[in-house]
Structures are given as structure tokens and as C-alpha cells.
Amino acid sequence: MEALKNMHFLGRRRPEKPAGNSVVPSLSTASSARTLNSTPTSTSVIVGSLSPVFQPSVRQSQDVAFETAVQKFMQALDPEECNAFLSTDVATPSALITQAEELDRKHHKASKSRKITPRIQGVLSCLDSLVKSSCICIGHSPAVSSLVLGGVRFILDIALRFVEFFDKITGSFEKIKDHVNYLSQYGVQFPTSTKVRGALENAYMDIIQYCFEVRRLFVNKQGRPKTMISGTIFLKQLWEPFEANFGTLEQRFEHHASIARHVAEAEKWKTDSEHQDKERLRLEKEVTESERCRKRDKLRLFLRWLSHEDYLKTQAETLRKRHGSSGAWLLQTEEFKRWEETDAASLLWCHGPPGAGKTILASITQEHIRAKFDNDKDIGIAFVYFSYRDEHMSPSLYLASIIKQLFARFGQLPDDVEAEYDSYYMQDRKPTYQYLLNLLGFVIKQFRQIYLMLDALDELKQRSDILNLLRSIAAAKKDSAYDNVRAFVTSRKEVDITRVFKGAPIVLIEAKNVRADIMAFVNSEMKRRLEEEELQVQDPAIIPVITRALIDNSDGMFLWVSLQLDTLCNDTINDRDILDALQTLPEIYTLHTNGSFNQ
Numbered sequence: 001m002e003a004l005k006n007m008h009f010l011g012r013r014r015p016e017k018p019a020g021n022s023v024v025p026s027l028s029t030a031s032s033a034r035t036l037n038s039t040p041t042s043t044s045v046i047v048g049s050l051s052p053v054f055q056p057s058v059r060q061s062q063d064v065a066f067e068t069a070v071q072k073f074m075q076a077l078d079p080e081e082c083n084a085f086l087s088t089d090v091a092t093p094s095a096l097i098t099q100a101e102e103l104d105r106k107h108h109k110a111s112k113s114r115k116i117t118p119r120i121q122g123v124l125s126c127l128d129s130l131v132k133s134s135c136i137c138i139g140h141s142p143a144v145s146s147l148v149l150g151g152v153r154f155i156l157d158i159a160l161r162f163v164e165f166f167d168k169i170t171g172s173f174e175k176i177k178d179h180v181n182y183l184s185q186y187g188v189q190f191p192t193s194t195k196v197r198g199a200l201e202n203a204y205m206d207i208i209q210y211c212f213e214v215r216r217l218f219v220n221k222q223g224r225p226k227t228m229i230s231g232t233i234f235l236k237q238l239w240e241p242f243e244a245n246f247g248t249l250e251q252r253f254e255h256h257a258s259i260a261r262h263v264a265e266a267e268k269w270k271t272d273s274e275h276q277d278k279e280r281l282r283l284e285k286e287v288t289e290s291e292r293c294r295k296r297d298k299l300r301l302f303l304r305w306l307s308h309e310d311y312l313k314t315q316a317e318t319l320r321k322r323h324g325s326s327g328a329w330l331l332q333t334e335e336f337k338r339w340e341e342t343d344a345a346s347l348l349w350c351h352g353p354p355g356a357g358k359t360i361l362a363s364i365t366q367e368h369i370r371a372k373f374d375n376d377k378d379i380g381i382a383f384v385y386f387s388y389r390d391e392h393m394s395p396s397l398y399l400a401s402i403i404k405q406l407f408a409r410f411g412q413l414p415d416d417v418e419a420e421y422d423s424y425y426m427q428d429r430k431p432t433y434q435y436l437l438n439l440l441g442f443v444i445k446q447f448r449q450i451y452l453m454l455d456a457l458d459e460l461k462q463r464s465d466i467l468n469l470l471r472s473i474a475a476a477k478k479d480s481a482y483d484n485v486r487a488f489v490t491s492r493k494e495v496d497i498t499r500v501f502k503g504a505p506i507v508l509i510e511a512k513n514v515r516a517d518i519m520a521f522v523n524s525e526m527k528r529r530l531e532e533e534e535l536q537v538q539d540p541a542i543i544p545v546i547t548r549a550l551i552d553n554s555d556g557m558f559l560w561v562s563l564q565l566d567t568l569c570n571d572t573i574n575d576r577d578i579l580d581a582l583q584t585l586p587e588i589y590t591l592h593t594n595g596s597f598n599q
Contacts, residue, residue, distance in 0.1 A: 063187040065200035066093055072201070073208045080221045085212070093180045093207055100211040101173045103218045104166070168246065169214060176207060179257045186264040193267050199260035206253035213249070295412030302413050302421050306431065307401040314385045318363040323524045326517035327357065327364040335505040340369075345476035345483050349501040350490045352509025355559025357517065358490035359385065361509070362455035365488050369451045380406045380444070383453035386460040395465040396433045402452065403436060406443045417442070433465065441481050450485040458491040467500050474504060511556030521558055522550050525565055534569045542575055549582045 074082055183203055190196040219225050330336055330350070339348040352358055366383045373379035382405035384398050407413070413421070417439070424431060431439070444450055452473075457463060470489065476482040491497050511518075526547055529535040537543060546568070554561050564585060572578045 063092065063184060065187050065197045066204045069201045069204035069208060073205060084222055093184060093204060096208065096211050097173055097177055097180065100214045103215060104169055107218050172250065183257065183260055186260060190264060190267050195263050196267050199256065199263040203253060203256040203260050206249060206256055210249050210253065292412060298418055299410065299413040303404050303408055305425065306404040307397060309401045311383055311385055311401065315363055315366060318359055319367065322360055323520045326520055327361050329513055330361050330364065330507060331368055333507055335507050339486060339505060345473050345485050347470060347474050347501060347504040348488045348507065349504055350507040350509065351493045353557060354492060355557040356509040357514060357558045358509065359455050362453055362490045366453045377409060378448040380409060380447035380450040382406055386456045388459040395462055396436060398466065399433065399436045399440065400431060403440050403443055444482060444485060448484065452485060452487040454487065454489045456491060457489055457497060458494045467496060470500050509556065514556045518554050518556060518558065518561065519551055522547055522561055529565060529569060537578065538575050542578060546578065546582065549585065553585050
């Protein structure tokens with residue numbers, strides 16, 4: 001051991017070296033004046049029997065896994081070591097490794113033995129090989145010389161291990177930093193993954209433990225640098241315990257780093273897979289939306305191809321002629337209530353003489369049904385206003401209008417219908433009546449209930465096809481083609497129409513039912529025409545006379561009242577003329593005879 005004691009070159013600094021060279025400067029980035037043995041000012045440490053509580057400083061890392069690893073490691077230290085360790089910059093793994101490297105670099109610079117070891121390493125290796133050979137020879141013939149050679153062999157072994165020891169430390173830093181480069185990225189890439197965070201914590205704990213063990217080589221518990229490293233101290237206090245742990249620490253870190261890589265790769269695959277799924281769903285959504293838009297556009301083209309009629313305009317114009325609540329009586333009849341509420345197919349016929357307000361009643365019915373069911377997409381609503389003035393209209397065009405209104409409640413055109421439409425459209429053909437009838441049967445089945453309003457059926461001259469449709473509705477049984485259709489029809493009492501509605505509920509428009517509506521209509525028209533000076537009177541006393549005469553002779557016919565007011569406005573000059581005209585008002589049958597109701 002005396003030879004070992006003389007090996008001051010293995011680590012002992014020269015005595016004449018200034019004491020300042022033995023002091024390791026502060027590693028904190030916060031203040032160059034702070035030393036390892038100073039008390040940290042930005043960190044609270046509870047010193048005593050309790051474990052120290054780690055409070056991250058202002059240099060807090062954004063890597064949550066590293067912060068957690070530091071906190072766990074600090075809990076295992078005694079207060080002195082904790083205090084000294086906290087005085088350094090441990091904000092990131094790279095900062096921690098840099099500090100350990102700095103300690104190793106300072107020792108390498110201050111230790112003469114480490115300076116010269118690269119130059120004598122080759123000589124030592126040659127001597128070691130020679131001594132090994134000599135030991136083998138001596139093993140066959142042991143003598144006193146074997147003790148001397150054995151001592152030399154022991155010294156050479158220590159010297160070589162000393163060189164290898166510090167070379168391993170220096171070389172390990174680069175290897176660890178290579179791992180840290182990608183480990184730190186995992187914490188940023190997968191901040192919410194508990195698996196990645198756990199794997200990183202284990203790897204970071206190994207780095208912290210390794211750097212702390214290196215630190216122990218060069219500084220004491222209080223963080224003060226050790227003044228010398230002799231061969232004996234190196235052998236007993238440093239080399240033996242550290243070498244025993246060095247391989248384990250390195251292997252454990254490699255293992256945990258490998259786990260972190262695999263976990264991060266799995267998480268990346270999962271993230272990429274989720275991203276691909278999201279991208280696929282986004283593309284599918286775009287394709288679906290694009291297809292939906294295409295079908296909506298196709299639906300608009302299809303509806304325009306079916307019909308150009310706009311009965312909403314007729315509906316609005318008709319409702320403007322309504323006076324107050326006129327026609328509301330219809331909705332209160334038992335016949336109407338049963339028709340509206342039944343679950344089966346049904347017909348309701350409302351007939352009366354010309355000019356009795358049938359169109360107003362049809363528009364009131366349509367408005368009532370639409371207000372009640374317009375938001376229910378399972379209810380189909382369609383209406384048609386027949387008119388003798390529409391000479392260009394045919395049963396096919398009226399049927400196409402009904403189908404158009406029902407399809408308009410769809411968001412898109414069904415595939416089967418689109419295929420047939422394309423066939424007609426490509427050949428520039430108009431739909432046939434049979435095609436329309438089949439199409440009506442299809443669209444009716446898409447709804448839970450259908451409300452169909454037909455006004456002035458008597459004004460359609462070629463009405464046999466429409467009458468056949470009404471017969472099919474009247475005869476519909478459960479699960480048949482028209483079992484969910486409720487049709488409301490207004491017309492005059494024509495023979496062929498009467499046959500279709502034989503046995504069906506009927507609402508007859510009589511004078512007693514509409515007298516209140518007639519009074520409201522007469523009063524409203526008189527007021528308007530007087531204000532607009534269409535009707536001029538000298539004596540206001542005759543106004544109630546005119547009003548009474550029109551109400552009493554109207555027999556419930558709004559058109560008759562309107563025609564008589566036109567005569568009074570156009571053919572009278574003074575009050576005497578008006579009174580004479582009232583004495584000779586034409587009878588209702590006279591207007592039937594001369595065709596005034598059809599003009």
C-alpha cells in the first residue's frame with residue numbers, strides 16, 4: 001500500500017497550487033456571484049426531520065416529466081444535499097448535464113494526473129500486457145519476485161482503471177445528451193400522454209441520479225469542492241462505489257430511454273392514426289356535403305322541370321281579399337274536424353254556388369294546415385287552384401304541380417328518382433301522366449300523412465284523371481297506395497263531381513253560414529270605395545240603405561255584392577240614381593243566365 005500512497009499523480013493536486021483553483025465556481029445561470037455552498041434565494045427548503053419540499057424556481061422547465069422527476073429525486077436527499085443541489089440550475093436535463101460536464105472539465109483542468117494520462121496511457125497499456133505475460137510465467141515457478149511483479153501489476157491496474165474511469169465519465173455526457181435531444185421533444189409532442197410522461201420521468205430520474213453521482217466525485221454534501229483526490233481516496237471512496245453503480249446506471253438509463261422511445265412511437269402512431277381518422281372523417285364530410293349540395297341542386301332542377309306554377313302567389317293574393325276572420329266557421333264544423341284528425345284516407349267536399357267564397361275557404365284551409373304542420377317534415381302539404389282562365393293547363397301539369405310541392409319538402413332528390421329524371425332529361429322529354437302518377441305514388445309513401453287541397457275543381461274541363469285520383473283516395477284501404485291522403489275539394493255542385501263524393505262528408509256553403517262574413521265584406525267594401533271616391537253620395541243617410549240592400553239580397557254570394565257595387569260606382573250620377581238602382585237589383589239566377597259569374 002506504500003506504493004499506492006505515493007501515486008499522487010493519480011489525482012492529488014500539487015500543494016503549491018493556489019487555493020482558488022480548488023474552488024468550483026457557481027453553476028447557476030441566475031447569478032455568476034452565487035457559489036455552490038450559498039443558500040438559494042429563489043427556492044424554499046424546509047430543513048429538519050421532514051423531507052425537503054422542492055419549490056421550482058423562476059427557471060422552471062416546461063417539461064412536466066422532468067420537473068416531476070426532479071421533485072421525486074429531491075425527496076430522497078438529506079437537507080444538506082438538497083440545499084446544495086437546489087443552488088444549481090436544474091431547469092432542464094441539458095442544464096443539469098452541462099453542470100456535471102463543467103465539474104468534470106474543471107477537475108480535468110486542475111488535475112495534473114488527468115492532463116498527462118493521454119500521454120502515458122499507451123505506455124501503461126504496453127506495461128500491462130508485459131506484466132500479464134510475466135505473471136503467467138511466474139505462475140509456473142512462483143518465487144519472491146512474484147510479489148514484486150504482483151505489486152507492479154496491481155499499480156498498473158489501478159492506473160489504467162483511473163484513466164478508463166474518467167474517460168467513461170467524459171464520454172457518457174455526449175451519449176446522454178444525444179438521448180436528451182429526443183427525450184425532451186417527446187414531452188413537447190405528447191404533453192397530455194400519461195404513458196409518455198411516466199416513461200420520461202424514469203429516464204430523467206436516471207440522468208439526475210447519474211449527474212448527482214458525478215457531482216459527488218468532485219463536491220461534498222455541502223456543495224464545496226473536494227481539495228484533493230489521492231489514489232487511496234480514489235480507490236476507497238470514489239472508484240469502487242461508483243464503478244459498481246456505473247454500469248447499472250448506464251444500462252438502466254438505456255433501458256428507460258428505449259421504453260420512452262417505444263412508448264412515444266406508439267403514441268405517435270396513435271396520434272397519426274387519430275389524425276388520419278380525423279382527416280378521413282373530414283374528407284368524408286366534405287364528400288358527403290358536396291354530394292348533398294349536388295343533390296340539392298339536382299332537386300331544384302327537377303322541381304323546375306316538373307312545373308313552373310307558383311300557387312303560393314295565388315294563395316297570397318286570395319288571402320289578401322279575406323276580410324277579418326271570414327271563413328273561420330268552416331274550421332269549426334264537425335265535418336272539417338273529423339277530416340283533419342282522421343288517420344285514414346278521407347275526402348271532404350265543400351260546394352256552393354259561384355261567388356260564394358269557395359276559393360277563400362280553400363286558402364283558409366291551406367293556411368290552417370300549413371301553420372299546424374309546416375315544421376313537421378313527415379307531413380306532406382300540396383294545393384292547387386284550378387281556373388278556367390288557365391287554358392294551357394292540363395291534368396298532367398296540375399298533377400306535376402302537386403308532386404313538385406311534395407318533393408320540395410325534401411332536402412335532396414332520392415337516387416331512384418334522380419336516375420329516372422336523368423333519363424327523361426337527357427332525352428329532352430316531358431313527364432307523361434303515367435310517369436307522374438307512379439311518381440305521386442312514390443312520394444306519397446315518403447310521408448306519414450298527406451294533406452291535399454284542390455280548389456274550383458269544376459273549372460277544370462278535362463278533369464276525368466283528377467276525378468279518378470280522388471276515387472282512388474276515397475277507396476283506399478290500409479297499406480294501399482293512397483291510405484295516408486286527406487283531400488279537401490271545393491267546387492260547384494256538378495254531376496260528375498257529385499258521383500265521386502257520394503257517401504263522403506260534405507260542407508254546404510249556405511247563406512246562413514256566411515251571413516256574418518257577407519256583412520263584414522259589404523261594410524269593408526263600402527268604406528274602401530267611399531274613401532277612394534269610387535262611390536260618391538251627396539247624403540250620407542243613404543249609406544246604410546245601400547249596405548242593407550246588398551246584404552239582404554246577396555244570398556251569401558260575395559261576387560254578387562262585388563258586381564252590384566261596381567254597377568253603383570260606374571252607372572250612377574247622383575243619390576236618386578243609386579236609390580233607383582237598388583230597387584232593380586238583378587236576381588241571382590239572372591247573373592247565372594247571362595254568364596256574369598264567369599267573366
